[in-house]
Amino acid sequence: MSVGQRRDFYATLVTAKAGTRDEAIRSSFASIDRARFLGPGPWKVFTSLGYIETPSDDPAFIYQDVAVALAPERTINNGEPSLHARCIAAMAPKAGESVLHVGAGTGYYTAILANLVGPRGSVAGYEIEADLAERARENLADVPQVSIRQRSAIDPDLPPSDIIYANAGATHPPAEWLAALKPAGRLLFPLSGSQGAGVMLLVTRGQDAGYAARIVMGAAFVPCIGATDDAEAKAVTAALMRGGHGAVRSLVRNDEPDASAWVSGSGWWLSTAPP
Numbered sequence: 058m059s060v061g062q063r064r065d066f067y068a069t070l071v072t073a074k075a076g077t078r079d080e081a082i083r084s085s086f087a088s089i090d091r092a093r094f095l096g097p098g099p100w101k102v103f104t105s106l107g108y109i110e111t112p113s114d115d116p117a118f119i120y121q122d123v124a125v126a127l128a129p130e131r132t133i134n135n136g137e138p139s140l141h142a143r144c145i146a147a148m149a150p151k152a153g154e155s156v157l158h159v160g161a162g163t164g165y166y167t168a169i170l171a172n173l174v175g176p177r178g179s180v181a182g183y184e185i186e187a188d189l190a191e192r193a194r195e196n197l198a199d200v201p202q203v204s205i206r207q208r209s210a211i212d213p214d215l216p217p218s219d220i221i222y223a224n225a226g227a228t229h230p231p232a233e234w235l236a237a238l239k240p241a242g243r244l245l246f247p248l249s250g251s252q253g254a255g256v257m258l259l260v261t262r263g264q265d266a267g268y269a270a271r272i273v274m275g276a277a278f279v280p281c282i283g284a285t286d287d288a289e290a291k292a293v294t295a296a297l298m299r300g301g302h303g304a305v306r307s308l309v310r311n312d313e314p315d316a317s318a319w320v321s322g323s324g325w326w327l328s329t330a331p332p
């Protein structure tokens with residue numbers, strides 16, 4: 058099998074598993090060399106029982122729907138491709154849009170986002186881990202619409218963005234991310250409960266002060282430093298155990314949850330009522 062055939066099958070597989078027929082997303086997964094962002098093999102593949110090492114450095118082992126270690130001692134991975142394909146499809150990036158990628162790692166999904174917004178768009182990748190940020194800069198040096206910033210994304214000076222895609226879990230919608238959203242902007246992040254287990258929450262800013270919201274899927278990510286609170290994590294976990302998350306329709310920013318609240322925290326709640 059040629060390299061092109063392998064990548065094409067991989068892209069078709071992960072987008073099919075994600076439930077999307079978006080050809081731009083499929084072709085982005087096919088065109089970008091995942092191995093370049095993972096470093097030399099053999100690689101460590103993440104499983105529920107821990108990491109298993111590939112038998113060799115044959116790229117066939119990583120052109121599958123598997124999460125692969127970037128820093129196994131910190132449990133930081135290049136996540137499962139079909140999960141990211143589903144998330145990217147939910148955000149629906151368009152040519153020319155501006156993207157903020159929180160938790161860029163070594164830049165693989167940053168590169169896919171850059172491919173989707175094209176040369177007229179921009180992607181600001183934020184990565185707090187210095188070694189990963191340096192690798193991302195090297196990997197993306199030839200993509201002019203991408204900038205990598207080795208810093209926290211819990212920052213009041215974030216660039217105004219059409220899309221914010223966070224790959225680190227928060228127990229609440231950070232005010233800094235909501236403030237950076239342009240009108241009609243989309244924020245997708247892991248709303249995390251205890252032990253990091255939670256859901257991917259998609260928040261869309263309206264033209265006024267309202268926010269539509271829906272839960273895309275279950276997910277578990279490493280925590281976003283500065284965006285976690287134990288009490289809110291317990292509240293999210295309790296809400297997930299009760300169920301009913303498919304009914305979430307909006308995000309409300311105040312401390313007065315009503316009977317439509319699915320979960321609430323300090324200054325925010327998710328409602329089953331429209332925005």
